[in-house]
Amino acid sequence: MPFWESVNGLELREFRPGVRSTAELGQGLNMVCMEIGPGLQDTGHEHPFEQCGIVTEGRMEMFIGDQRRMLAPLEAYFIPAGVRHGWKTFGEPVKVLDVSGKPPQA
Amino acid sequence: MPFWESVNGLELREFRPGVRSTAELGQGLNMVCMEIGPGLQDTGHEHPFEQCGIVTEGRMEMFIGDQRRMLAPLEAYFIPAGVRHGWKTFGEPVKVLDVSGKPPQA
Numbered sequence: 001m002p003f004w005e006s007v008n009g010l011e012l013r014e015f016r017p018g019v020r021s022t023a024e025l026g027q028g029l030n031m032v033c034m035e036i037g038p039g040l041q042d043t044g045h046e047h048p049f050e051q052c053g054i055v056t057e058g059r060m061e062m063f064i065g066d067q068r069r070m071l072a073p074l075e076a077y078f079i080p081a082g083v084r085h086g087w088k089t090f091g092e093p094v095k096v097l098d099v100s101g102k103p104p105q106a
Numbered sequence: 107m108p109f110w111e112s113v114n115g116l117e118l119r120e121f122r123p124g125v126r127s128t129a130e131l132g133q134g135l136n137m138v139c140m141e142i143g144p145g146l147q148d149t150g151h152e153h154p155f156e157q158c159g160i161v162t163e164g165r166m167e168m169f170i171g172d173q174r175r176m177l178a179p180l181e182a183y184f185i186p187a188g189v190r191h192g193w194k195t196f197g198e199p200v201k202v203l204d205v206s207g208k209p210p211q212a
């Protein structure tokens with residue numbers, strides 16, 4: 001569907017433990033609304049495509065390469081291809097609208 | 107820079123008449139914060155890459171193919187490649203965080 005209602009009110013499904021999401025998967029762009037539960041973390045990973053997004057509810061810590069920041073609603077991030085990044089949530093769930101660019105599937 | 111403060115408070119520069127923006131231009135993803143002035147419109151165009159985003163302030167009408175919607179803050183859109191789309195603003199400026207995916211430059 002081309003339009004989404006408020007990203008903070010979308011119906012989400014469990015994507016992996018503690019993370020619920022809904023997505024629009026394109027040929028080269030994936031747009032994902034994600035709710036990450038409290039007290040979770042991704043200690044770091046990297047991938048060969050760029051990724052960016054914006055926090056829409058709650059606060060989360062994120063690191064991208066050697067930079068680290070606590071992100072509040074309406075703060076955004078841009079992760080260059082190949083750069084290690086990760087995140088951590090605290091006492092509240094966090095919602096993020098995340099976009100990754102990846103090469104069209106073969 | 108990997109992190110942006112609140113997208114509604116970023117320093118923007120004139121991009122074209124009535125539109126001010128700041129951008130993070132990657133290899134395959136462009137993340138742009140745009141402020142579109144009141145009373146403007148794009149009657150429609152299309153391009154061979156996907157584009158998506160979220161309104162962060164104000165309201166704007168957007169059409170994507172044969173669907174049309176008034177978008178309020180935190181509402182999102184996804185424009186498939188090659189599909190005609192356009193927008194219209196009314197009595198207030200509108201802020202959008204927009205992401206387009208485009209093939210790496212030759």
